[in-house]
Amino acid sequence: MIMESKVVFIGAGNMAEAIVSGMVAANFCAPEKIIMTDVRPERLAELEAEYGVSTSTDNSVVKNAEIVLLAVKPQVMADVLKGFAPVLRKETLVISIAAGIPTVKIEALLGGNRRVVRVMPNTPALVGQGASALAAGANADEADLEVAEAILGCVGLTGRVEENEIDAVTALSGSGPAYVFYLLEGMLAAADKMGLDKETARKLALKTVEGAARLMEDSGEAADVLRAKVTSKGGTTEAAIRSMDEAGVKEAIIQALLAAQKRSVELSNAEIFSTAKIA
Ligand SMILES: NC(=O)c1ccc[n+]([C@@H]2O[C@H](COP(=O)([O-])OP(=O)(O)OC[C@H]3O[C@@H](n4cnc5c(N)ncnc54)[C@H](OP(=O)(O)O)[C@@H]3O)[C@@H](O)[C@H]2O)c1
Structure with a gap:
C-alpha cells in the first residue's frame, strides 16, 4: 500500500x-x-x-x-x-x-x-x-x-x-489524442480508397502510430530527423510529405493548437466560473 x-x-x-x-x-x-x-x-x-x-x-x-x-x-x-x-x-x-x-x-x-x-x-x-x-x-x-x-x-x-x-498543455496533450485520431481518420480513409481490408488497415495504422512514437522516444531524436531518415529522394514518403507541405498541413496543425489554447483561455475566463458570480 x-x-x-x-x-x-x-x-x-x-x-x-x-x-x-x-x-x-x-x-x-x-x-x-x-x-x-x-x-x-x-x-x-x-x-x-x-x-x-x-x-x-x-x-x-x-x-x-x-x-x-x-x-x-x-x-x-x-x-x-x-x-x-x-x-x-x-x-x-x-x-x-x-x-x-x-x-x-x-x-x-x-x-x-x-x-x-x-x-x-x-x-x-x-x-x-x-x-x-x-x-x-x-x-x-x-x-x-x-x-x-x-x-x-x-x-x-x-x-x-x-x-x-x-492552456498550452490543454492544446498539446489534453486535446492531443483527437489530433492523432484525426490523422488516423485520414490514413484509414485513404486505405479504404486504395482497397485495403478495413481490419488489416486499422491494425497496420495503429501499430504505425504506436511504433513511430516508441521509435522517437527510444531514439531520443527530433521528429524532423526521424522523418528525414525515412524520406529517400524520389521515394514514396517524399511524395507524401511534399503533398502535405503543399497543402500547408504543418502550419495548419500549429494554428490548430494555438486555436485550442485560445479557446482554453476563453473558457477559463468564462462568466460561469467567475469569482464575481460566486459571491
Ligand atoms: N483533458 C482531457 O482529455 C480530459 C478528459 C476527460 C475529462 N477531463 C475532465 O475530467 C472531468 C470529468 O470528465 P468525465 O469525462 O469523466 O465526465 P463524466 O463522465 O460526465 O463524469 C462526471 C460524473 O459526475 C456526475 N455528476 C454530475 N453532477 C454531480 C454532482 N453534483 N455530484 C457528484 N457527481 C456529479 C455525472 O453524472 P451525470 O452524467 O448524471 O451528470 C457523471 O457521472 C471534467 O471536468 C473534464 O473537464 C479532461
Missing part, C-alpha cells in the same frame, strides 16, 4: 473510473478507502462491485477526506464546490482534473486559502497510458504535488508545469 489516505472522488464518470482503476491496480490504498460520489446510484453500484470502493450520493462525505479529487464536468463545478465547501476541512488537499477552471476560482468557491493542485489529464488515461500535467495552486506545496503525481501516475506519465502553462 502506498497510502492510507481517504480519497474522495467527486463525480464517478469516465475519468474518475480510469484513475480509480489505476489506483486499485497499483495498490495505492485499500479500495474501501476510496470513496466515489455521483448523482447516479446505479453507476455507484457498478463501481462498488467492480473495484471494491466505497460510494455515496452525498458529496458531504468529503468531511473525512484527506484528499478530494474533483472529477465532475466544469459546468457543474461551481454548484458542487459551493455545496460541500462548508464541511470541507482546511487541511484537505483538493485535486482538480476539470478543464478550464483555475485554482484561484476553486479556492474562492471553497471559501479561500485551500491547497489545490490542478491537473490536465488526457483520455488515454482510460487505458493506463495518460499524459497528465500538474500545476500547484498558490497554497499547495511540494508534498501536495507529490501526492497528486502518485495518484495520476497510476494511469500514465505525469509532468509539472506552471499554472499559466495549463
Whole structure:
C-alpha cells in the first residue's frame, strides 16, 4: 500500500473510473478507502462491485477526506464546490482534473486559502497510458504535488508545469489524442480508397502510430530527423510529405493548437466560473 489516505472522488464518470482503476491496480490504498460520489446510484453500484470502493450520493462525505479529487464536468463545478465547501476541512488537499477552471476560482468557491493542485489529464488515461500535467495552486506545496503525481501516475506519465502553462498543455496533450485520431481518420480513409481490408488497415495504422512514437522516444531524436531518415529522394514518403507541405498541413496543425489554447483561455475566463458570480 502506498497510502492510507481517504480519497474522495467527486463525480464517478469516465475519468474518475480510469484513475480509480489505476489506483486499485497499483495498490495505492485499500479500495474501501476510496470513496466515489455521483448523482447516479446505479453507476455507484457498478463501481462498488467492480473495484471494491466505497460510494455515496452525498458529496458531504468529503468531511473525512484527506484528499478530494474533483472529477465532475466544469459546468457543474461551481454548484458542487459551493455545496460541500462548508464541511470541507482546511487541511484537505483538493485535486482538480476539470478543464478550464483555475485554482484561484476553486479556492474562492471553497471559501479561500485551500491547497489545490490542478491537473490536465488526457483520455488515454482510460487505458493506463495518460499524459497528465500538474500545476500547484498558490497554497499547495511540494508534498501536495507529490501526492497528486502518485495518484495520476497510476494511469500514465505525469509532468509539472506552471499554472499559466495549463492552456498550452490543454492544446498539446489534453486535446492531443483527437489530433492523432484525426490523422488516423485520414490514413484509414485513404486505405479504404486504395482497397485495403478495413481490419488489416486499422491494425497496420495503429501499430504505425504506436511504433513511430516508441521509435522517437527510444531514439531520443527530433521528429524532423526521424522523418528525414525515412524520406529517400524520389521515394514514396517524399511524395507524401511534399503533398502535405503543399497543402500547408504543418502550419495548419500549429494554428490548430494555438486555436485550442485560445479557446482554453476563453473558457477559463468564462462568466460561469467567475469569482464575481460566486459571491
Ligand atoms: N483533458 C482531457 O482529455 C480530459 C478528459 C476527460 C475529462 N477531463 C475532465 O475530467 C472531468 C470529468 O470528465 P468525465 O469525462 O469523466 O465526465 P463524466 O463522465 O460526465 O463524469 C462526471 C460524473 O459526475 C456526475 N455528476 C454530475 N453532477 C454531480 C454532482 N453534483 N455530484 C457528484 N457527481 C456529479 C455525472 O453524472 P451525470 O452524467 O448524471 O451528470 C457523471 O457521472 C471534467 O471536468 C473534464 O473537464 C479532461
